[in-house]
Amino acid sequence: MSKLKLYTAIYVVLFVLATGQTLVEFAGLDYWVGLWVILGLSFVKALFVAVYYQHLRWEPRSVSFVMLVGLLAALALTIAASYSIL
Amino acid sequence: MSAEAEQSTDHGHGLPPASSVKRWLVTTNHKDVGILYTVTALFFLVFGGVLALLMRIQLWTPGEGFLAAVSYNQAVSAHGLIMIFWFLSPFAFGFANYVVPLQIGARDLAFPRLNALSYWLYLFSGILFGVSFFQGGTFAGGWTMYAPLNIPVYTPNIGASTAVLALVLFVASVTVSSVNFLTSMHRMRAEGMTLRRMPLFSWTILLTVWMMLFAFAALLAALLILSSDRLLGTQYFAATDAGGSLLWAHLFWFFGHPEVYIVFFPALGVMAETFQTFTGRRIVGRKWFIAAMVLVALQSFVVWMHHMFLTSINLQIKTLFMATTIGISLPFDLMVFALIYTLIKGRVRFTTPFLFSFGALVLFIIGGITGVFLGAVVLDYEFRGTYWVVAHFHYVMVGGVTALFGGLYYWFPKMTGKMYDEFLGKVHFALYFVGFNLLYFPMFLAWETPRRDFVYPEAFVSLHQLSTVGGFILGASFLVMFYNLSKSLLVGEEAGDNPWAYSVTTEWALPSPPPLENFPGRPTFETGMLEFRRGPGGTERSGVEAADGGEPTADGGEPSTDGGAAYVAEIEAESGHDEDHASPWPFAIGLASFVALLGFSGLQQGGFPTGLSGGFYAGLTGGGLVLLGWTLVRLARERFNGPVGPFGESWPFENVENTKLGVWLFLASDVVLFGAFIGSYVFIRVAHGWTDWHDLIPEAHVVLPGLINTYLLLTSSFAVVLALVAAERESRWGLVASLGLTFALGVAFLVNKALEWLHLFDLHGGAFAGGWLPSTNVASSTFYLTTGLHGLHVIAGLFISLYLIARAWGGAYLDDERPVEYFGLYWHFVDIVWLFLFPLFYIL
Known part of the structure; x- marks a missing residue:
């Protein structure tokens, strides 16, 4: 598959996932199950964009690692801070 | 270097001579920028120091007196903010700018114009903070800017908003700087300058900029939210809503604790370098020393809630953070013992830089131990909000500053080519050390004094008076330093390339000050020695053996190198470079940002008030933004040749081009x-x-x-x-x-x-x-x-x-x-x- 075809296929996938994510709300799931499904879909979409559109797949692993450290820092702050008031 | 030689090396790069003011407005060379940082930081030391002396005068007797209450609060807040943001880190980054490219064998930083931009954003952010005093008074809610004191209900002055915006601009400077240093240090090390071999000062800076990259982003979030609450009327930190004040504490300390190490690590780097040079001994356990620092850099992001033990966060998380806090003290133990053991194994020479570094170690040990008290939840209940905290963090922070002054004396000959007066240097140290301890130690004894308050029990009057006397002695010690350094700069003896025996890092193999392009050819450390590649096959060997401090010598007394005294080169003939070193746009962008942010400070509830003052601020905002856009386009359009590869060591980003890595960072x-x-x-x-x-x-x-x-x-x-x-x-x-x-x-x-x-x-x-x-x-x-x-x-x-x-x-x-x-x-x-x-x- 040429790169252009790959990119186009990913665009279609992203479009479908975004629509699907919105429809989850109306699927009658339990609120918390729906919440995790919706957030999970966001992570999947973000991964597609980062890995293919931002070419992380073709960069040295160290670049992905740096971004992961940033993400971990943000998650640590969010989770620990929220836990601290539970 | 003579004026003529300087003229000739600067030829063709658009850089005016050092004697012209224009040079300092347009320079992008890392050494010039380093000098600008150092001098500006010293100015802010005096600014923050005078505010501290005003406080100490007030505290001569308990209660209101010398300063009005709100003036005292402003002095306390501004002193903390200026010293931590506008003095401490920038002072260290003066050395980092000057020394790191030399130590790693790079001609300049990866993005020289962004480096100049960092400096100008820093300077203009400091000026913006200064302006805040004249807008009805600056921020008066303490340097930690706790919510809800930080919202306009409690700190309504326009100046308080300006102080917040000045910090925003400062963070912009830090972010640009972090990206630049990380790209340079990871991508542009000379051949053979592996991370394993990298000098310890450069190591501390590398870890510092990694911490900066992530920690300051959290501060930026906190400051932008605060700016929005103050200027646009959003409700994050409003006292009436649940979580507002805790949110500020979380965001601020998520930044604030790594910040402790961000300001301390460069000092640690200076200590490591000077201990090695003045004991003639490679640091004991170098690998472990580095590993301990890496560990601290990581751990620094998981200890922030020990600043929040007295808030309503739950006991489980307090206990967890007490454990992580004790955990972070362990790598420091290793580093302290490595330094002490280096002293024991080596032969100590008590020069001024060493005295300051040694003093720093002593002060840091006291500061560190008294901090462990605060890391224990139960003890913190008693100590929080008292002078114990004030004394502790001054021993740590100003303890670090002590080493940085050692760094100033250590690199002064390299930066200026002149030797300072050793006797006056020692006088400075003696006054400094006595003044320091007289100032801060009584605070441990008078620990029950409430922090940030000028009213305290009568029983502590004499202790506070001792402190005040110590404060003035500490302040006076700097008069000796300024006299010494200015006189030496004008009429001091020539320092030569390397005034220190046993120094082994690359900067000492170069002339003092080094030429614009740093090296006569492409430096390489491939053989474990510093050599220069000059065209096909030709190399010249310098006297520097290995940049990491050389191999340990058995008795600690034998020199591993002559420090590169052999280096003599016809720079212009040999280096054959075509890099640019001048651009007016970083300065212009700094100025435009200053004007725009000063304009923003006049915003209230999302709009400018009607009348003359509202129009003034609106005009500044509009004018500043237009100027900013124009200068950014001019910077983008300017032809500018920065350093180009091939670079040597680039782990772990070998195939990621500099600009791309910069964008990713x-x-x-x-x-x-x-x-x-x-x-x-x-x-x-x-x-x-x-x-x-x-x-x-x-x-x-x-x-x-x-x-x-x-x-x-x-x-x-x-x-x-x-x-x-x-x-x-x-x-x-x-x-x-x-x-x-x-x-x-x-x-x-x-x-x-x-x-x-x-x-x-x-x-x-x-x-x-x-x-x-x-x-x-x-x-x-x-x-x-x-x-x-x-x-x-x-x-x-x-x-x-x-x-x-x-x-x-x-x-x-x-x-x-x-x-x-x-x-x-x-x-x-x-x-x-x-x-x-x-x-x-x-x-x-």
Whole structure:
């Protein structure tokens, strides 16, 4: 598959996932199950964009690692801070 | 170097001689920028120091007296902010700018103009902070700026807003600087300068900038939210809502604890370098020393809640953070013992730099041990908010400063070519050390004095008077230093290339001061010795053996090197470089940012007040923004040759070109910025009750506009991908059309958002009869501010895309598509952020 075809296929996938994510709300799931499904879909979409559109797949692993450290820092702050008031 | 030699080496690079003022306004050379940082930081030391002396005069007797109450509060707050932000780190970064490229064998930093920009943003942020004193008084709520004291209800002065904006500008400077240092240090080390061999000062700076990259992004989030609360009327930190003050504490200390090591690590680097040089001994356990520092850098991000033991966070998390805090003291034990053992194994020479470094070690040990008390939850209940804390962190922070003054004496001969007066240096140290301990030690004894307050029990009067005397002795010691250094600069003895026996890092193998291009050819450490490659086959060996301090010698007494005295070279003839070292635009951008932010400080509740003053601030904002846009375009359009490869050691980013790595690093800090915004939203929503949140949101806030915007942004991302494909296929019109599509979709995104916002602003009836405005409640605040920050990123991207379109129209990027690729990295990132904002703010 040429790169252009790959990119186009990913665009279609992203479009479908975004629509699907919105429809989850109306699927009658339990609120918390729906919440995790919706957030999970966001992570999947973000991964597609980062890995293919931002070419992380073709960069040295160290670049992905740096971004992961940033993400971990943000998650640590969010989770620990929220836990601290539970 | 003689004036003539300087003229000749500067020839052809557009850089005026050092004697001209213009040189210092346009220079981008790392050594010049280092000197600018050092001198400016010393100015802020005097600024912050005078404020401290005003406080000490006030504390001569308990109660109001010398200063008015609010003036005292301003002095306390401004002293802390100035010393920590505008003195400590920039002072260390003066040395980092000057020394790190020399130590790693680079001609300059990766982005010389961005380096100059960092400096000018720093200087103008400091001036902006100074201006805040004249806008009804500066911020008076303490350097930690705790909520809710930081919102206009309690600190209503315009000057208080200006102080916050000055910090925003300072963080911009730090971020640019971090990206630049990380790119340079990872990508541009000379051959053989592996991380294993890298000198310890450079190691400390490397770890410092890594911490800066992530920690300052969290501070930026805190400051932007605070600015919004102050200027636009959002409700994050309002006293009436649950979690507001705790949110500030979390954001601030998530930055604030790494900041302790950000300011301390460079001092540790100076200690390590000077201990090695003045004991003639490689540091004991070098590998473990480095490992311990790496560990501390990581651990520094998981200890922040020990600053919050007296808040309402739960006991489980307090206990956890008590454990992590004790954990972080362990690597420090290792470092302290490594330093002490180096002293024992080596033969100590008590020069001024060594005395300051040794003094720093002693002070840091006291500061560290007294800090462990505060890390224990039970003891902290007693000590928090007292002078124990004040004494502890001054022993740590100013203990670090002590080593940095050692660094100033150590590198002064390299930076100026002149030797300081050793006797006066020792007098400075004696006065400094006595003054320091007389100032801060009595605070431990008078620990029950309430912090930040000028009223204290009568029983402590004599201790506070001792402190005040110590403060003046400490202050006076700097008069000796300024006299010594200025006199030496004018009439001091020539220092020679290397005034210190046993020094082994690269800077000492070069002339004092080193020439503009640093090296006579391409430096290499391949053989374990510093050598210079000059054309095919030719190398010249210098006297420096190994940059990491050389191999340990058995008795610690034998010199491993002559310090590079052998180096003599005809620079101009040998180096054959064509790099630029001058640009007026960093200064201009700094000035424009200053004007724009000064204008913003006049904002209240999202608008400028009517009347003359409102018009003045509105004019400044408009003028500043126009100037900023124009200067940025001029910077982008300027032809400027920075350092080019091949570079030698680039682990772990071998195949990532400098600019690309710079973009990725910037995006990593942006991840934390948005992460902290999203984290704030989650935190406030948890504090409010996750599912009760829906009561704060009107029915009219529906999913559809968000979904449409998701489609628009995804499609625009795809359009950027098409643009890159078109550029690779050298299709000029394909490139222009794809970029044009990206632009159009971005504009559509903003128009859709504007329509949505206007609709929500204009609601009537029901629970939100006055409209759903940013100031309506915490839900509206988080919605407008977080999506607004994202919108600003879209707007910035649209400006860049316009620039790219204009250039692509003229045929650019077909032979080199990298700018399109790097713009794509940014644009896709903005897309990714929206992929999270959409469900969080529209669906859940």
